[in-house]
Amino acid sequence: MVAALAHENITGPTRGLHRPLILARWLWVMAVMVVVMVVVGGITRLTESGLSITEWKPIMGALPPLNEAQWLAEFEAYKQIPEYQLVTGPAGMTLADYKFIFFWEWFHRFWGRLLGLVFALPLAWFWIKGMIPAGYKPRLLALLALGGMQGAFGWFMVRSGLSGEMTDVSHFWLSIHLLTAFFTLAGLVWTALDLRRLGILGAARPARLTGVAVFAASILFIQLLLGAWVAGLNAGLASDSWPLMQGRFIPEYDGSRGFFYALTHDPYLLHFVHRWWAWVTVAALVILARKVRPLDRRASIAIHSAFGIQIILGIATVWSGVDLWIATAHQLFGALLVAATAWDAHVLGRRRQDRPA
Template sequence: MTAQAEMLAEGAPPRPAKDRPRSLALWLLTVGALVVLMVAVGGITRLTESGLSITEWKPVTGAIPPLTDDQWQAEFESYQQIGEYRRINGPAGMTLAEYKFIYFWEWLHRLLGRVIGLAFALPLAFYWVRRSIPRGYKSRLVALLALGGLQGVFGWYMVRSGLSEEMTDVSHFWLSIHLLTALFTLAGLVWTALDLLALERNRRARPARVTGLALTTTIILFIQLLLGAWVAGLNAGLASDTWPLMQGRIIPEANWNQGAIWAFTHDPFLLHFLHRWWAWIAVGALIILARAVKKRGVRPASIAIHVTFGIQILLGIATVLTGVALWLAVLHQLVGALLVAATAWGAHVLGRQKA
């Protein structure tokens, strides 16, 4: 007996022939993989100080880099007007070839953003026209598309925050908003894909819900990711190259002269300290989440959580001990994105509802 005949025998109407939950799920996971790549390239852009190399936002024409010597010179001259060049790279004697290097990473980062936008919007339009989107999922997919658009807007606000003559870097607040929006979008892509795969297996399946344990773990992980973004934005990873001690002590000296709020949001030593030790609180929460997932019988999700946070901790320590070696720091950010995806998977397992 075919699956459709079994459904009819049970008295339930068959799923419309044009519904393609599995196809949609694979598409969303592919976009999620592109977002992970985007996070990694964003890390390289940050670590090579490339983020301010393109001083204008041209969503369409900006996809084409300078092609002639005159165009390159014009871009370089625009960059020479901002504080990063005048205070840092200019006095260091930056050449046009060196400028082209940092331009490449920022251009690639923005190009990936455009690719992700097209990779989401065009298939979405195709599935919409073909009426292949299951009932109840259109609004969620549109929300994910809107998040992608916001990501681009936040990215430009981040860049714009560092373009004045007084600034030599972007605002670490805007950097955290930019990064966390990307990670939230990644979690949404994974969650929605898992809902669609469940619908493929059972047409009566209902979307997963967020449980109390999942929400608590997510909040703890969010704080860790926020601290990590601030550490990156303030170059606070360079505050110490020893572990577990900082400045020869567990708790480093911090600047409290401008008040506690300023210290907790700006002091590089304090933020570095908080990021390295809040990580263990996040690990504890993730272990509890992973054990609960294992009890639900989904061992691969539990393993994914354990593996990603274990590698993340080791990479974090190695990044500190090497004085923020570029590729270790990039891998630290990349595995952080994978940890978000694994956590979303585990949270989804706990939130699955009976059909």
């Protein structure tokens, strides 16, 4: 794919201008793959599949068990961890049940390996061919490093649930794992937009962050963090009604160890804050979108559409008792909202960069 793109029938000065567009298309492919990764990760979490593979084997782990003996060995390893001994084992898990959760965790890891290859190999090709514009090598290396960190954080997350009395992964490690994916996605979108402008205009400078964009992104970051904690603590199950919880606006929660501890550990309070901080997030994103609308109406529509559907899916997730596919769609639009926010922030940032000195 890379070789075909790099050797299109482009000659003369046009060829130099076209190279950033090739890199931009490659980064868009990477962004789509990260979105798929987030969705698969959401399914892995929702199906409680994350602890089904108890070892990290970067090379040998790329293949699933290929015969009955290998399946039984994997199942036996899973039986040694607290999740099986205290939760799934007493519930009567069979080998067929285990194969189902194993698939999602294996596919999640497989997709991560594939994503790494689809980034690293073309990056090496572009580097050797001298196709990377000046100033972009450090940024692309940083994105590669983020991908590596994402894999490491994923293993730390899994390891947190394999020992002691834990029957699940740490919600703190889950939030780090998920937010790193969102940060990588935003970086891919931003860099692809920079390269696209460079390929079209020839001398466009990279966009810069603006105060409004930082404000909106910070509010969104808090909401995404709360959402990750909700997922990690299964706090979505704390209520199946909206807008009230337990028949009241503010639910009862355990505040005996202080508000901050309750906010980070009590599923009822965490669920409550996540569902209402969403409206603070909407307000911040509306401000961002209104700033963008005169400059790029499509970007403004994208962010309005993303947070509108996200709110609807969030309420539907609660009402459905955290239905697998509704909750997965909720996580999908969380990723799309991050991409749309990066797009809008970039629109404002390039206007600022294009102002005369």
